[in-house]
Amino acid sequence: MIATLSQVCLDAPVVDRAVTRHCPATVTRASVRGVGGTDAVLAARLAAGDDHALTEVFDALAYSVYGSALRVLGDDSAAQDVVQDVFVELWSHPDRYDPVAGTLRTYLTMLARHRAVDLVRSELRRLARQERTYRLTPAPASAGVGDEVLAAETAGLVRAAVQSLPASQRQVVELAYFEGLTCREVASAVGIPEGTAKSRLRLALAKLETVLDRQLLEPS
Amino acid sequence: MTAADHDPPVLPPGLRERVLAASLRARDAGRPVPDAPEISAVEAFSRAASAFYAVLCFLGDDHWRTPVLRDLDVQGLVGHLIGVEHDVHRALAGDPDVADANHVESTQAAAVGQAAHPPARTRAEWRRAADRTLDLVRARESADSQAQGARVALYGMRLPASTLLVVRAFELWTHENDIRRAVGWEASVPDPSTLRLMTDLAARLLPQAGAGLPEPVDVRLVLTGPGGGTWDVTVGGSPPARTARTARTAETARTAGTAGTAISIVTDAVGFCRLAANRIAPAELDVNVTGDPGRAAAVLAAATTLALD
Numbered sequence: 344m345i346a347t348l349s350q351v352c353l354d355a356p357v358v359d360r361a362v363t364r365h366c367p368a369t370v371t372r373a374s375v376r377g378v379g380g381t382d383a384v385l386a387a388r389l390a391a392g393d394d395h396a397l398t399e400v401f402d403a404l405a406y407s408v409y410g411s412a413l414r415v416l417g418d419d420s421a422a423q424d425v426v427q428d429v430f431v432e433l434w435s436h437p438d439r440y441d442p443v444a445g446t447l448r449t450y451l452t453m454l455a456r457h458r459a460v461d462l463v464r465s466e467l468r469r470l471a472r473q474e475r476t477y478r479l480t481p482a483p484a485s486a487g488v489g490d491e492v493l494a495a496e497t498a499g500l501v502r503a504a505v506q507s508l509p510a511s512q513r514q515v516v517e518l519a520y521f522e523g524l525t526c527r528e529v530a531s532a533v534g535i536p537e538g539t540a541k542s543r544l545r546l547a548l549a550k551l552e553t554v555l556d557r558q559l560l561e562p563s
Numbered sequence: 564m565t566a567a568d569h570d571p572p573v574l575p576p577g578l579r580e581r582v583l584a585a586s587l588r589a590r591d592a593g594r595p596v597p598d599a600p601e602i603s604a605v606e607a608f609s610r611a612a613s614a615f616y617a618v619l620c621f622l623g624d625d626h627w628r629t630p631v632l633r634d635l636d637v638q639g640l641v642g643h644l645i646g647v648e649h650d651v652h653r654a655l656a657g658d659p660d661v662a663d664a665n666h667v668e669s670t671q672a673a674a675v676g677q678a679a680h681p682p683a684r685t686r687a688e689w690r691r692a693a694d695r696t697l698d699l700v701r702a703r704e705s706a707d708s709q710a711q712g713a714r715v716a717l718y719g720m721r722l723p724a725s726t727l728l729v730v731r732a733f734e735l736w737t738h739e740n741d742i743r744r745a746v747g748w749e750a751s752v753p754d755p756s757t758l759r760l761m762t763d764l765a766a767r768l769l770p771q772a773g774a775g776l777p778e779p780v781d782v783r784l785v786l787t788g789p790g791g792g793t794w795d796v797t798v799g800g801s802p803p804a805r806t807a808r809t810a811r812t813a814e815t816a817r818t819a820g821t822a823g824t825a826i827s828i829v830t831d832a833v834g835f836c837r838l839a840a841n842r843i844a845p846a847e848l849d850v851n852v853t854g855d856p857g858r859a860a861a862v863l864a865a866a867t868t869l870a871l872d
Contacts, residue, residue: 384851387787388829394583394592394793395783395827401582405574423575427582434586437596 382447389437397434404451405430411452415459425458464548474502504551512547515540593793599755604725604732605700607757611732612693614751615644615739619686622746627682631745632738633667635674640738641689642677646670648692651731654717655699655724662716669718696731700724729760736761737840737870752833758790762832765839765869766794773798773865780858783827784835791832798862826854828862838863841870 388396405426412425429451433440440450505516518529530540590596602610619641627638635643647670650661661669677685703724714721722730732753740750753761766784773780776799784794829851837843845863852859 384829387831388785388793390596391785391787391791391829392591392593392595392793393783393785393827393829394587396785397586398583401579405579405582409574409578419575423578423581426578427585430582431586431589435589435596 383442385447386437386440386442389434394434397430400433400447400451401430404448407448408451408455411455412459415456416462421462422459425455425462428458429454467548467551508547508550512543512550515543516547516551519544595759595790595792597789599759599790602756602760604728604760605697605704607732607760608700608728608735609697610754610757611735611739612690612697614753615735616686616690616693618739618742618748619689622682622742624682626742626746627685629745632741636678637742637745638677638680638682638685639674640741641685643667643670643674644735644738645677645685645689645692646673647731647734648689648696649673650717651696651715651727652692652699654715654727655696655703657716659716661718663719664717666718696728700728726764729764732757733761733764733836733840736836737842740837740842753790753836755789758832758836759792761836762786762790762792763794765836765866766792766796768839768869769794769796769862769866770798772869773862776800776858776861776865780862781825782859782862783825785827785829786832786835787829788831788833798865826852826859826862828852828859835866839866839869841867 385396385400389400408429409422409426412422412429413419416422416425432454433451440447444450505513508516514533515529518524518532519526524532526540526544527537529544530537533540535543622637628636631637631640647666650664650669653661677688680688713723715724715727717727720727720730736751736753736757742748743750752758766786769782769784779800780798782796782798784796786792786794830848834843834848834850838845838848845860845867848863850859850863
Protein backbone atom coordinates (compact mmCIF):
# COMPACT_ATOMS: atom_id res chain seq x y z
CA MET A 344 0.00 0.00 0.00
CA ILE A 345 1.22 3.48 -0.72
CA ALA A 346 0.89 5.80 2.21
CA THR A 347 2.97 8.27 4.06
CA LEU A 348 4.29 8.99 7.46
CA SER A 349 1.23 10.09 9.34
CA GLN A 350 -1.63 12.52 9.43
CA VAL A 351 -1.64 12.95 5.70
CA CYS A 352 -4.01 15.54 4.38
CA LEU A 353 -4.46 15.17 0.67
CA ASP A 354 -7.45 17.41 0.22
CA ALA A 355 -5.56 20.55 1.16
CA PRO A 356 -5.85 23.39 -1.34
CA VAL A 357 -3.31 23.20 -4.08
CA VAL A 358 -0.62 25.83 -3.74
CA ASP A 359 -0.68 27.82 -6.94
CA ARG A 360 3.00 28.15 -7.46
CA ALA A 361 5.42 27.22 -10.14
CA VAL A 362 9.12 27.06 -10.60
CA THR A 363 10.18 29.90 -12.83
CA ARG A 364 13.85 29.22 -13.16
CA HIS A 365 14.83 27.75 -16.44
CA CYS A 366 16.47 24.41 -16.02
CA PRO A 367 20.16 24.25 -16.82
CA ALA A 368 20.91 22.54 -20.07
CA THR A 369 22.95 19.72 -18.57
CA VAL A 370 21.24 16.36 -18.59
CA THR A 371 22.95 13.97 -16.25
CA ARG A 372 21.46 10.79 -17.62
CA ALA A 373 19.92 10.68 -21.01
CA SER A 374 17.56 7.79 -21.11
CA VAL A 375 13.86 7.65 -20.54
CA ARG A 376 12.15 4.34 -20.96
CA GLY A 377 10.78 3.97 -24.45
CA VAL A 378 12.42 7.06 -25.87
CA GLY A 379 15.91 7.57 -27.13
CA GLY A 380 17.48 10.88 -28.04
CA THR A 381 17.12 14.39 -26.77
CA ASP A 382 14.36 15.29 -29.21
CA ALA A 383 12.41 12.26 -28.06
CA VAL A 384 12.80 13.34 -24.45
CA LEU A 385 11.69 16.85 -25.34
CA ALA A 386 8.69 15.44 -27.15
CA ALA A 387 7.79 13.31 -24.14
CA ARG A 388 8.14 16.32 -21.84
CA LEU A 389 5.96 18.45 -24.11
CA ALA A 390 3.32 15.73 -24.12
CA ALA A 391 3.46 15.59 -20.33
CA GLY A 392 2.68 19.31 -20.15
CA ASP A 393 6.15 20.52 -19.17
CA ASP A 394 6.13 24.15 -20.29
CA HIS A 395 9.85 24.42 -19.50
CA ALA A 396 10.39 22.07 -22.43
CA LEU A 397 8.44 24.45 -24.66
CA THR A 398 10.68 27.31 -23.55
CA GLU A 399 13.78 25.25 -24.22
CA VAL A 400 12.59 24.32 -27.69
CA PHE A 401 11.72 27.93 -28.46
CA ASP A 402 15.09 29.20 -27.31
CA ALA A 403 16.91 26.58 -29.33
CA LEU A 404 14.89 26.57 -32.53
CA ALA A 405 12.85 29.76 -32.85
CA TYR A 406 15.59 31.38 -34.95
CA SER A 407 15.43 28.55 -37.47
CA VAL A 408 11.65 28.61 -37.54
CA TYR A 409 11.57 32.37 -38.00
CA GLY A 410 14.21 32.23 -40.71
CA SER A 411 12.37 29.49 -42.54
CA ALA A 412 9.16 31.52 -42.56
CA LEU A 413 10.94 34.72 -43.51
CA ARG A 414 12.64 33.12 -46.49
CA VAL A 415 9.25 32.28 -47.97
CA LEU A 416 7.33 35.36 -46.93
CA GLY A 417 9.91 38.12 -46.96
CA ASP A 418 7.78 39.92 -44.44
CA ASP A 419 8.69 40.23 -40.79
CA SER A 420 5.19 40.56 -39.39
CA ALA A 421 3.85 37.56 -41.32
CA ALA A 422 6.89 35.51 -40.35
CA GLN A 423 6.25 36.26 -36.68
CA ASP A 424 2.70 35.04 -37.08
CA VAL A 425 4.01 31.82 -38.57
CA VAL A 426 6.41 31.35 -35.64
CA GLN A 427 3.48 31.70 -33.26
CA ASP A 428 1.38 29.25 -35.27
CA VAL A 429 4.17 26.72 -35.31
CA PHE A 430 4.86 26.78 -31.58
CA VAL A 431 1.18 26.83 -30.62
CA GLU A 432 0.77 23.79 -32.87
CA LEU A 433 3.72 22.03 -31.25
CA TRP A 434 2.45 22.73 -27.74
CA SER A 435 -1.18 21.86 -28.53
CA HIS A 436 -0.39 18.67 -30.44
CA PRO A 437 3.07 17.45 -29.41
CA ASP A 438 2.04 13.92 -30.34
CA ARG A 439 2.05 14.91 -34.01
CA TYR A 440 5.82 15.07 -33.93
CA ASP A 441 7.39 11.66 -34.42
CA PRO A 442 11.02 11.59 -33.21
CA VAL A 443 11.62 8.49 -35.31
CA ALA A 444 10.76 10.40 -38.49
CA GLY A 445 13.28 13.20 -38.02
CA THR A 446 14.68 15.88 -35.79
CA LEU A 447 12.56 18.43 -34.03
CA ARG A 448 14.42 21.15 -35.93
CA THR A 449 13.46 19.61 -39.27
CA TYR A 450 9.87 19.12 -38.17
CA LEU A 451 9.45 22.70 -36.99
CA THR A 452 11.17 24.34 -39.95
CA MET A 453 9.13 22.23 -42.36
CA LEU A 454 5.99 23.18 -40.47
CA ALA A 455 6.99 26.84 -40.74
CA ARG A 456 7.64 26.54 -44.45
CA HIS A 457 4.30 24.85 -45.07
CA ARG A 458 2.48 27.52 -43.09
CA ALA A 459 4.32 30.25 -44.97
CA VAL A 460 3.55 28.74 -48.36
CA ASP A 461 -0.09 28.42 -47.31
CA LEU A 462 -0.04 32.13 -46.53
CA VAL A 463 1.43 32.91 -49.95
CA ARG A 464 -1.20 30.83 -51.69
CA SER A 465 -3.94 32.42 -49.69
CA GLU A 466 -2.61 35.85 -50.57
CA LEU A 467 -2.38 34.99 -54.25
CA ARG A 468 -5.96 33.82 -54.23
CA ARG A 469 -7.03 37.01 -52.53
CA LEU A 470 -5.20 39.08 -55.12
CA ALA A 471 -6.68 37.05 -57.93
CA ARG A 472 -10.16 37.68 -56.56
CA GLN A 473 -9.32 41.33 -56.24
CA GLU A 474 -8.10 41.46 -59.81
CA ARG A 475 -11.19 39.68 -61.07
CA THR A 476 -13.41 42.10 -59.21
CA TYR A 477 -11.46 45.00 -60.64
CA ARG A 478 -11.95 43.75 -64.17
CA LEU A 479 -15.65 43.03 -63.83
CA THR A 480 -16.82 45.83 -61.61
CA PRO A 481 -17.02 49.43 -62.85
CA ALA A 482 -15.16 51.69 -60.50
CA PRO A 483 -17.53 53.66 -58.29
CA ALA A 484 -17.65 57.32 -59.02
CA SER A 485 -16.60 58.10 -55.49
CA ALA A 486 -13.46 55.95 -55.62
CA GLY A 487 -10.35 57.98 -55.10
CA VAL A 488 -7.86 58.29 -57.90
CA GLY A 489 -5.14 56.89 -55.65
CA ASP A 490 -7.15 53.73 -54.88
CA GLU A 491 -7.83 53.15 -58.53
CA VAL A 492 -4.18 53.52 -59.43
CA LEU A 493 -3.12 51.16 -56.63
CA ALA A 494 -5.67 48.54 -57.60
CA ALA A 495 -4.71 48.81 -61.24
CA GLU A 496 -1.05 48.46 -60.38
CA THR A 497 -1.71 45.37 -58.28
CA ALA A 498 -3.85 43.79 -60.94
CA GLY A 499 -1.26 44.64 -63.55
CA LEU A 500 1.47 42.97 -61.53
CA VAL A 501 -0.56 39.79 -61.16
CA ARG A 502 -1.49 39.75 -64.86
CA ALA A 503 2.09 40.31 -65.91
CA ALA A 504 3.32 37.59 -63.60
CA VAL A 505 0.75 35.13 -64.89
CA GLN A 506 1.59 36.02 -68.50
CA SER A 507 5.21 35.14 -67.82
CA LEU A 508 4.30 31.54 -66.98
CA PRO A 509 4.62 28.73 -69.53
CA ALA A 510 1.37 28.27 -71.44
CA SER A 511 0.42 25.01 -69.75
CA GLN A 512 0.81 26.52 -66.29
CA ARG A 513 -0.78 29.84 -67.24
CA GLN A 514 -3.86 28.02 -68.46
CA VAL A 515 -4.47 26.19 -65.16
CA VAL A 516 -3.83 29.32 -63.10
CA GLU A 517 -6.30 31.35 -65.13
CA LEU A 518 -8.93 28.66 -64.84
CA ALA A 519 -8.36 28.07 -61.11
CA TYR A 520 -7.88 31.57 -59.85
CA PHE A 521 -9.51 33.91 -62.36
CA GLU A 522 -12.43 31.69 -63.32
CA GLY A 523 -12.80 30.02 -59.94
CA LEU A 524 -12.71 26.40 -61.10
CA THR A 525 -11.80 23.59 -58.73
CA CYS A 526 -8.77 21.42 -59.47
CA ARG A 527 -11.03 18.68 -60.73
CA GLU A 528 -12.87 21.10 -63.01
CA VAL A 529 -9.60 22.53 -64.28
CA ALA A 530 -8.38 19.01 -65.09
CA SER A 531 -11.58 18.25 -66.94
CA ALA A 532 -11.53 21.53 -68.87
CA VAL A 533 -7.92 21.08 -69.97
CA GLY A 534 -8.23 17.35 -70.50
CA ILE A 535 -5.48 16.30 -68.11
CA PRO A 536 -5.49 14.11 -64.97
CA GLU A 537 -6.36 15.89 -61.75
CA GLY A 538 -2.90 15.10 -60.30
CA THR A 539 -1.26 16.78 -63.30
CA ALA A 540 -3.46 19.84 -62.83
CA LYS A 541 -2.42 20.03 -59.19
CA SER A 542 1.27 19.69 -59.93
CA ARG A 543 1.05 22.37 -62.65
CA LEU A 544 -0.67 24.67 -60.17
CA ARG A 545 1.99 24.02 -57.57
CA LEU A 546 4.76 24.80 -60.06
CA ALA A 547 2.93 27.89 -61.24
CA LEU A 548 2.50 29.20 -57.70
CA ALA A 549 6.15 28.65 -56.94
CA LYS A 550 7.12 30.61 -60.05
CA LEU A 551 4.64 33.36 -59.32
CA GLU A 552 6.14 33.69 -55.89
CA THR A 553 9.51 34.37 -57.49
CA VAL A 554 8.25 36.53 -60.34
CA LEU A 555 6.26 38.78 -58.08
CA ASP A 556 9.36 39.15 -55.94
CA ARG A 557 7.08 39.19 -52.92
CA GLN A 558 5.98 42.74 -53.68
CA LEU A 559 2.38 41.75 -53.45
CA LEU A 560 2.88 40.30 -49.99
CA GLU A 561 4.12 43.49 -48.41
CA PRO A 562 1.55 44.69 -45.90
CA SER A 563 -0.55 47.44 -47.35
CA MET B 564 13.89 42.71 -48.35
CA THR B 565 15.21 39.32 -49.33
CA ALA B 566 15.76 36.17 -47.37
CA ALA B 567 19.50 36.68 -47.46
CA ASP B 568 19.07 39.81 -45.38
CA HIS B 569 17.87 37.65 -42.50
CA ASP B 570 20.65 35.10 -42.26
CA PRO B 571 21.14 34.62 -39.40
CA PRO B 572 17.77 36.04 -38.33
CA VAL B 573 17.37 38.06 -35.21
CA LEU B 574 14.18 37.43 -33.28
CA PRO B 575 12.02 40.52 -33.07
CA PRO B 576 11.64 41.89 -29.54
CA GLY B 577 8.61 40.55 -27.68
CA LEU B 578 8.14 37.56 -29.97
CA ARG B 579 9.29 35.04 -27.36
CA GLU B 580 6.86 36.29 -24.72
CA ARG B 581 4.03 36.55 -27.24
CA VAL B 582 4.50 33.01 -28.57
CA LEU B 583 4.86 31.37 -25.14
CA ALA B 584 1.79 33.19 -23.82
CA ALA B 585 -0.26 32.19 -26.87
CA SER B 586 0.85 28.58 -26.47
CA LEU B 587 -0.20 28.42 -22.82
CA ARG B 588 -3.56 29.94 -23.73
CA ALA B 589 -4.04 27.11 -26.19
CA ARG B 590 -3.21 24.41 -23.66
CA ASP B 591 -2.68 24.63 -19.91
CA ALA B 592 0.76 23.79 -18.59
CA GLY B 593 0.78 20.49 -16.74
CA ARG B 594 -2.00 18.96 -18.79
CA PRO B 595 -0.82 15.88 -20.66
CA VAL B 596 -1.56 15.16 -24.30
CA PRO B 597 -3.41 12.98 -24.91
CA ASP B 598 -5.25 13.56 -21.66
CA ALA B 599 -6.77 10.49 -20.05
CA PRO B 600 -10.55 10.64 -19.54
CA GLU B 601 -11.26 11.61 -15.97
CA ILE B 602 -12.71 8.88 -13.78
CA SER B 603 -13.81 8.77 -10.17
CA ALA B 604 -11.77 7.15 -7.42
CA VAL B 605 -14.53 4.58 -7.06
CA GLU B 606 -14.13 3.68 -10.71
CA ALA B 607 -10.36 3.48 -10.35
CA PHE B 608 -10.65 1.11 -7.42
CA SER B 609 -13.28 -0.91 -9.25
CA ARG B 610 -10.99 -1.28 -12.28
CA ALA B 611 -8.00 -2.23 -10.13
CA ALA B 612 -10.14 -4.78 -8.27
CA SER B 613 -11.32 -6.27 -11.55
CA ALA B 614 -7.77 -6.59 -12.83
CA PHE B 615 -6.64 -8.18 -9.57
CA TYR B 616 -9.57 -10.60 -9.56
CA ALA B 617 -8.85 -11.58 -13.16
CA VAL B 618 -5.32 -12.58 -12.17
CA LEU B 619 -6.67 -14.64 -9.27
CA CYS B 620 -9.05 -16.40 -11.65
CA PHE B 621 -6.20 -17.44 -13.95
CA LEU B 622 -3.96 -18.81 -11.20
CA GLY B 623 -3.50 -22.54 -11.08
CA ASP B 624 -3.70 -24.33 -7.73
CA ASP B 625 0.08 -24.63 -7.53
CA HIS B 626 0.49 -20.87 -8.09
CA TRP B 627 -1.30 -20.16 -4.83
CA ARG B 628 1.57 -21.70 -2.90
CA THR B 629 4.23 -19.58 -4.64
CA PRO B 630 6.18 -17.34 -2.25
CA VAL B 631 5.50 -13.74 -3.17
CA LEU B 632 6.08 -11.11 -0.48
CA ARG B 633 7.57 -11.08 3.01
CA ASP B 634 6.77 -14.53 4.39
CA LEU B 635 3.57 -14.79 2.38
CA ASP B 636 2.69 -17.03 -0.51
CA VAL B 637 0.09 -15.89 -3.04
CA GLN B 638 -2.78 -17.12 -0.92
CA GLY B 639 -1.35 -15.40 2.13
CA LEU B 640 -1.01 -12.16 0.18
CA VAL B 641 -4.64 -12.37 -0.90
CA GLY B 642 -5.49 -13.07 2.74
CA HIS B 643 -3.58 -9.94 3.71
CA LEU B 644 -5.68 -7.98 1.23
CA ILE B 645 -8.86 -9.46 2.66
CA GLY B 646 -7.67 -8.17 6.02
CA VAL B 647 -7.01 -4.73 4.52
CA GLU B 648 -10.53 -4.61 3.07
CA HIS B 649 -11.98 -5.50 6.47
CA ASP B 650 -9.92 -2.74 8.06
CA VAL B 651 -11.17 -0.32 5.43
CA HIS B 652 -14.76 -1.31 6.26
CA ARG B 653 -14.08 -0.59 9.92
CA ALA B 654 -12.40 2.72 9.10
CA LEU B 655 -15.35 3.81 6.99
CA ALA B 656 -17.56 3.02 9.98
CA GLY B 657 -15.34 5.21 12.17
CA ASP B 658 -13.74 2.41 14.21
CA PRO B 659 -10.83 4.06 16.12
CA ASP B 660 -9.00 0.75 16.53
CA VAL B 661 -7.80 0.79 12.94
CA ALA B 662 -6.97 4.50 12.82
CA ASP B 663 -3.34 4.00 13.76
CA ALA B 664 -3.06 0.24 13.40
CA ASN B 665 -0.01 -1.26 11.76
CA HIS B 666 -0.80 -2.24 8.21
CA VAL B 667 0.96 -5.62 8.36
CA GLU B 668 0.23 -6.63 11.95
CA SER B 669 -3.43 -5.79 11.64
CA THR B 670 -3.88 -8.11 8.67
CA GLN B 671 -1.49 -10.90 9.63
CA ALA B 672 -4.16 -13.14 11.10
CA ALA B 673 -6.25 -12.88 7.95
CA ALA B 674 -3.19 -13.61 5.84
CA VAL B 675 -2.11 -16.68 7.76
CA GLY B 676 -5.64 -17.97 8.22
CA GLN B 677 -6.25 -18.40 4.51
CA ALA B 678 -3.78 -21.30 4.34
CA ALA B 679 -6.47 -23.54 5.79
CA HIS B 680 -8.88 -22.80 2.94
CA PRO B 681 -9.03 -23.83 -0.70
CA PRO B 682 -7.88 -21.08 -3.10
CA ALA B 683 -11.35 -20.71 -4.61
CA ARG B 684 -12.72 -19.78 -1.21
CA THR B 685 -9.95 -17.22 -0.64
CA ARG B 686 -10.60 -15.72 -4.05
CA ALA B 687 -14.33 -15.46 -3.44
CA GLU B 688 -13.80 -14.02 0.02
CA TRP B 689 -11.52 -11.32 -1.34
CA ARG B 690 -14.02 -10.47 -4.10
CA ARG B 691 -16.82 -10.09 -1.55
CA ALA B 692 -14.64 -7.90 0.66
CA ALA B 693 -13.66 -5.64 -2.24
CA ASP B 694 -17.27 -5.36 -3.39
CA ARG B 695 -18.25 -4.47 0.17
CA THR B 696 -15.68 -1.65 0.12
CA LEU B 697 -17.24 -0.32 -3.07
CA ASP B 698 -20.74 -0.57 -1.63
CA LEU B 699 -19.75 1.29 1.54
CA VAL B 700 -18.02 4.11 -0.32
CA ARG B 701 -20.89 4.50 -2.77
CA ALA B 702 -23.33 4.64 0.16
CA ARG B 703 -21.12 7.25 1.76
CA GLU B 704 -21.08 9.28 -1.46
CA SER B 705 -24.85 9.29 -1.65
CA ALA B 706 -25.08 10.42 1.98
CA ASP B 707 -25.01 14.05 3.03
CA SER B 708 -22.12 16.25 1.99
CA GLN B 709 -20.66 16.38 5.50
CA ALA B 710 -20.13 12.61 5.48
CA GLN B 711 -18.57 12.81 2.03
CA GLY B 712 -16.01 15.35 3.12
CA ALA B 713 -15.07 13.60 6.35
CA ARG B 714 -11.70 11.94 6.49
CA VAL B 715 -11.21 8.26 7.00
CA ALA B 716 -8.63 7.26 9.62
CA LEU B 717 -6.67 4.15 8.73
CA TYR B 718 -3.09 2.96 9.34
CA GLY B 719 -2.00 6.41 10.49
CA MET B 720 -3.47 8.13 7.44
CA ARG B 721 -6.28 10.67 7.47
CA LEU B 722 -7.75 10.72 4.03
CA PRO B 723 -10.95 11.57 2.22
CA ALA B 724 -12.63 8.32 1.21
CA SER B 725 -11.99 9.07 -2.45
CA THR B 726 -8.25 9.45 -1.87
CA LEU B 727 -8.21 6.27 0.19
CA LEU B 728 -9.68 4.44 -2.79
CA VAL B 729 -6.89 5.70 -5.04
CA VAL B 730 -4.38 4.49 -2.44
CA ARG B 731 -6.15 1.14 -2.51
CA ALA B 732 -6.16 1.01 -6.32
CA PHE B 733 -2.43 1.67 -6.15
CA GLU B 734 -2.02 -1.17 -3.65
CA LEU B 735 -4.04 -3.64 -5.70
CA TRP B 736 -2.05 -2.89 -8.84
CA THR B 737 1.19 -3.28 -6.89
CA HIS B 738 0.21 -6.64 -5.42
CA GLU B 739 -1.27 -7.81 -8.70
CA ASN B 740 2.19 -7.31 -10.15
CA ASP B 741 3.82 -8.98 -7.14
CA ILE B 742 1.81 -12.06 -8.01
CA ARG B 743 2.51 -11.78 -11.72
CA ARG B 744 6.23 -11.58 -11.05
CA ALA B 745 6.11 -14.50 -8.60
CA VAL B 746 4.41 -16.81 -11.08
CA GLY B 747 6.43 -15.59 -14.08
CA TRP B 748 3.80 -13.53 -15.85
CA GLU B 749 4.36 -10.20 -17.57
CA ALA B 750 3.80 -7.04 -15.59
CA SER B 751 0.60 -5.09 -16.15
CA VAL B 752 0.06 -1.36 -16.57
CA PRO B 753 -3.04 0.42 -15.27
CA ASP B 754 -5.30 2.09 -17.78
CA PRO B 755 -4.34 5.76 -18.35
CA SER B 756 -7.24 7.17 -16.33
CA THR B 757 -6.45 5.08 -13.26
CA LEU B 758 -2.75 5.70 -13.72
CA ARG B 759 -3.36 9.44 -13.84
CA LEU B 760 -4.99 9.30 -10.40
CA MET B 761 -2.11 7.22 -9.11
CA THR B 762 0.60 9.54 -10.45
CA ASP B 763 -1.22 12.54 -9.04
CA LEU B 764 -1.41 10.84 -5.66
CA ALA B 765 2.28 9.92 -5.68
CA ALA B 766 3.32 13.42 -6.78
CA ARG B 767 1.23 15.01 -4.04
CA LEU B 768 2.71 12.70 -1.43
CA LEU B 769 6.28 13.37 -2.49
CA PRO B 770 6.74 16.39 -0.18
CA GLN B 771 5.66 14.23 2.77
CA ALA B 772 8.04 11.48 1.75
CA GLY B 773 10.92 13.90 1.43
CA ALA B 774 10.16 15.95 4.52
CA GLY B 775 13.40 14.78 6.10
CA LEU B 776 15.64 16.31 3.44
CA PRO B 777 17.73 19.02 5.10
CA GLU B 778 17.25 21.74 2.49
CA PRO B 779 14.19 22.58 0.42
CA VAL B 780 14.36 21.61 -3.23
CA ASP B 781 11.99 22.82 -5.92
CA VAL B 782 11.28 19.74 -7.97
CA ARG B 783 9.67 19.79 -11.36
CA LEU B 784 8.38 16.25 -11.71
CA VAL B 785 7.60 15.31 -15.30
CA LEU B 786 6.01 11.91 -15.72
CA THR B 787 5.88 10.87 -19.35
CA GLY B 788 3.56 8.56 -21.21
CA PRO B 789 -0.11 7.77 -20.67
CA GLY B 790 -1.29 8.78 -17.20
CA GLY B 791 1.58 11.22 -16.81
CA GLY B 792 1.72 14.96 -16.27
CA THR B 793 3.83 17.69 -14.73
CA TRP B 794 3.97 18.78 -11.10
CA ASP B 795 5.91 21.40 -9.19
CA VAL B 796 6.79 20.08 -5.76
CA THR B 797 8.81 21.55 -2.94
CA VAL B 798 10.53 18.75 -1.07
CA GLY B 799 12.38 19.06 2.23
CA GLY B 800 13.09 22.02 4.47
CA SER B 801 10.50 23.49 6.77
CA PRO B 802 7.55 23.67 6.32
CA PRO B 803 7.89 20.53 4.21
CA ALA B 804 4.88 20.08 2.02
CA ARG B 805 4.06 22.09 -1.03
CA THR B 806 2.71 20.58 -4.18
CA ALA B 807 1.18 22.23 -7.19
CA ARG B 808 0.03 21.03 -10.50
CA THR B 809 2.14 22.96 -12.93
CA ALA B 810 0.96 26.49 -13.61
CA ARG B 811 -2.08 26.68 -15.79
CA THR B 812 -1.49 30.02 -17.42
CA ALA B 813 1.35 32.16 -18.58
CA GLU B 814 0.56 34.63 -15.82
CA THR B 815 0.85 32.13 -12.99
CA ALA B 816 3.96 30.68 -14.62
CA ARG B 817 5.70 33.91 -13.75
CA THR B 818 4.93 33.52 -10.06
CA ALA B 819 8.13 33.23 -8.10
CA GLY B 820 9.38 29.90 -6.83
CA THR B 821 10.43 29.75 -3.20
CA ALA B 822 12.94 27.04 -2.58
CA GLY B 823 16.67 27.47 -2.81
CA THR B 824 17.45 24.82 -5.42
CA ALA B 825 15.62 23.70 -8.53
CA ILE B 826 15.85 20.33 -10.18
CA SER B 827 13.87 18.63 -12.87
CA ILE B 828 13.13 14.92 -12.86
CA VAL B 829 11.78 13.34 -16.02
CA THR B 830 10.76 9.71 -15.99
CA ASP B 831 7.91 7.57 -17.18
CA ALA B 832 4.69 7.44 -15.22
CA VAL B 833 4.58 3.69 -14.66
CA GLY B 834 8.21 3.55 -13.58
CA PHE B 835 7.64 6.29 -11.05
CA CYS B 836 4.64 4.43 -9.62
CA ARG B 837 6.77 1.29 -9.28
CA LEU B 838 9.36 3.40 -7.47
CA ALA B 839 6.75 4.88 -5.16
CA ALA B 840 5.50 1.36 -4.46
CA ASN B 841 9.09 0.43 -3.56
CA ARG B 842 9.15 -2.24 -6.23
CA ILE B 843 12.17 -0.80 -8.00
CA ALA B 844 15.15 1.14 -6.69
CA PRO B 845 16.03 4.63 -7.94
CA ALA B 846 19.00 3.16 -9.82
CA GLU B 847 16.61 0.96 -11.81
CA LEU B 848 14.53 3.90 -12.97
CA ASP B 849 15.25 5.41 -16.37
CA VAL B 850 15.38 9.07 -15.60
CA ASN B 851 16.54 12.40 -16.94
CA VAL B 852 17.71 14.80 -14.29
CA THR B 853 18.41 18.47 -14.79
CA GLY B 854 20.17 20.18 -11.92
CA ASP B 855 21.97 18.67 -8.95
CA PRO B 856 22.00 14.86 -9.44
CA GLY B 857 22.67 14.29 -5.74
CA ARG B 858 19.52 16.12 -4.72
CA ALA B 859 17.55 14.32 -7.40
CA ALA B 860 18.80 10.99 -6.09
CA ALA B 861 17.73 11.98 -2.58
CA VAL B 862 14.25 12.91 -3.80
CA LEU B 863 13.89 9.64 -5.68
CA ALA B 864 15.09 7.69 -2.66
CA ALA B 865 12.50 9.51 -0.59
CA ALA B 866 9.80 8.47 -3.05
CA THR B 867 10.41 4.81 -2.24
CA THR B 868 9.40 5.45 1.36
CA LEU B 869 5.82 6.16 0.27
CA ALA B 870 5.10 2.45 0.28
CA LEU B 871 3.81 0.65 3.36
CA ASP B 872 4.13 -2.74 1.61
